[in-house]
Amino acid sequence: MTAIETIAPVPGRPRLGRVLALGMERTRYEVRSYFRAGDAVFFTFLFPTVMFVIFAAAFSSTGTVGGDGHGHGGISIAAYYLPGLVAAGIVLSGVQNLGIDIAGERSDGTLKRLGGSPLPVGSYFLGKVGMVLTTAIAQLLLLLGVAHFAFGVALPGSASLWSRFAWIFLLSVLMSVVLGIGISGLPRSGRSASAVIVPILLVLQFISGVYFNFADLPDWLKSVAGVFPLKWVAQGMRSVFLPDRFATAEQTGTWDLGTAALMIGGWAVVGLVIALTTFRWVRKDR
Amino acid sequence: MTTTGSGEPVVAVRDLTIRYGDHTAVAGVSFEIEHGETFALLGPNGAGKSTTIEILEGYRRRSGGDARVLGVDPGTGGVDWKARLGIVLQSSAEAGSVPVREQLAHFASFYPRPRDVDATLEAVGLADAARTRVRALSGGQRRRLDVALGIVGRPEMLFLDEPTTGFDPAARLRAWDLVERTRALGTTILLTTHYLDEAAELSDRAAVIVGGRLVDIGRIDAIGSPADRIPVVRWQDADGRHEKRTDEPGRVVAALVAAGGEPAGLEVVRPSLEDVYLGLIGHRSLEEQPA
Structure with missing residues (x-):
């Protein structure tokens, strides 16, 4: 038409390469921002390790768990608590911290500014996945390091256990991120976010075998916990970090990893649907 | 189509209406902004200025009427449309721990043809604060960062929502200079402001909104009867x-x-x-x- 004709906006979706490249840029920015906020690092990053040290130290005199009754073949309390806190670390990094983080971004104007820029929503989501994955891995390395070097907990020795660990870990991180994005719409404001989200996760930690021995819970409570994902992440982690014979203490007497994969994957799908259908940069109509 | 160089207005608003329940915030506002023009929306607090500008930025849905920005309905504009806009919102308080230059460079990366980050910092007078964390900026400096974030993507259409509120006189003059220079590049600008001298200094035309209605529109020297x-x-x-x-x-x-x-x-x-x-x-x- 004329010389000053501009590039026509292409309706529809931004190109995948651009979404991925900006997802990487968001990850870099988000990880740096995470470690710049000192209080968040203390409370969320160190939380699983701090809890682990408290439990391991507090109950160190109670001897071993799961031995033959004569002080043989058991594992230390520290080793026993490790898988639960690995699981809690993943789910807290994703659901709790991310949910509170995004609710805060919605109320402080971050999302409004991003929503007015050409950043694709997919890149924003990928940035959150990248941030949670990075911080969860760093958190895990610290926890495993403290458990192994300070408390002498033996880590899995076989490649098959580590590959089992890898899929449970990655699937759980993905699930936690989409649930975190989904749950961020629940609080009405950034100020109420902690008050709304923390208790939900606290209850789940108590009934899912993070702080108590899951086998000691009444059956009805085990069934309630079985509906939610944290129980299955914790069970998956026990299958990695505890000796195989501990499987007999589980509800079905096995590690039941097939059900764990289905439940974690199912919650990931639920979270993804909630995230995609409810996420808005700003509330459009008030 | 989406061409804006052929005499089609960059912003076209017809009979725009926004209702929240029983309350009508904007009642049948119409105006057009031509390519390269700086247009001011004037009005008292609560008159519907910010609501109108947020419709055009794509943040709110309209209840009735029609709106086009760069030929696109703001309610359906995608990322390619947003890449052609610059938005300076009213003040916000995010990203406090991020250094100024990093924040600007991050946003620049979202745009296909961004301005040079250091030149933009220089233009808004924040070159000396490049390594300062955002939360340590003064109110005026923070506002200048908002302006920098709005122009770093080389927008064809720039929205300025009360850009100099809280500025001291010297900072206002610098901000005006920056707006003038942005406009000299051919950028179309929609400005809301409480300051009439600002509207008179910067804009070609103005519209006055009171109680959600447009009570006058015209050249600055022809406003009023x-x-x-x-x-x-x-x-x-x-x-x-x-x-x-x-x-x-x-x-x-x-x-x-x-x-x-x-x-x-x-x-x-x-x-x-x-x-x-x-x-x-x-x-x-x-x-x-x-x-």
Whole structure:
């Protein structure tokens, strides 16, 4: 038409390469921002390790768990608590911290500014996945390091256990991120976010075998916990970090990893649907 | 189509209406902004200025009427459309721990053809604060960062929502200079402001919104009715102070001089934009009172 004709906006979706490249840029920015906020690092990053040290130290005199009754073949309390806190670390990094983080971004104007820029929503989501994955891995390395070097907990020795660990870990991180994005719409404001989200996760930690021995819970409570994902992440982690014979203490007497994969994957799908259908940069109509 | 160079207005708003339940925030506003023009939306607090601009930015849904920005309905504009916009929101408080330059470089990466980050910092006067964390900036510096974030993507259309609120006079002059330079690049600008001198300094045309209705629109020097612009001649004599509204102030002054020599305290005052504006919003609020 004329010389000053501009590039026509292409309706529809931004190109995948651009979404991925900006997802990487968001990850870099988000990880740096995470470690710049000192209080968040203390409370969320160190939380699983701090809890682990408290439990391991507090109950160190109670001897071993799961031995033959004569002080043989058991594992230390520290080793026993490790898988639960690995699981809690993943789910807290994703659901709790991310949910509170995004609710805060919605109320402080971050999302409004991003929503007015050409950043694709997919890149924003990928940035959150990248941030949670990075911080969860760093958190895990610290926890495993403290458990192994300070408390002498033996880590899995076989490649098959580590590959089992890898899929449970990655699937759980993905699930936690989409649930975190989904749950961020629940609080009405950034100020109420902690008050709304923390208790939900606290209850789940108590009934899912993070702080108590899951086998000691009444059956009805085990069934309630079985509906939610944290129980299955914790069970998956026990299958990695505890000796195989501990499987007999589980509800079905096995590690039941097939059900764990289905439940974690199912919650990931639920979270993804909630995230995609409810996420808005700003509330459009008030 | 989405062409904007062929005489089609960059912003076209027709009969725009926004309702929240029973409350009508904007009632049938229409205006157009041409390519390269700077247009000011004026009005008291709560008049519907920010609501209107947020519709055009794509943040809110309209209840009725039609809106086009760069040929696109803002309710459906995608990322390629957003890449052609620059948005300076009213103040916000995010990203406190991020250094200024990193924040700007991060946003620049979202755009296909961004401005040079350091040159942009220089232009808004934040070059010395490049390594300062955002939360350590003063209010005025933070606002300048907002402006930098709005222009770093080389927008064709720039929205400025109260860009200098809270600035000291020197910072306002610098901000005006920056807006002038942005406009000289051919950028179309929509500005909301409380400051009439700002509107007079920066904009080609203005619209006045009161109570969600557009009460006047036109060139800055033509806002208000001709009657609102009639000059006033003031003088003093033995009987006290006199004031006469007249289209012919020269003739009045000549008659005064002919009658009694040099009048004391002689003034010929043309209504300022502010007088005209206050007249406009005053009339309006009187009209809206129930009989």
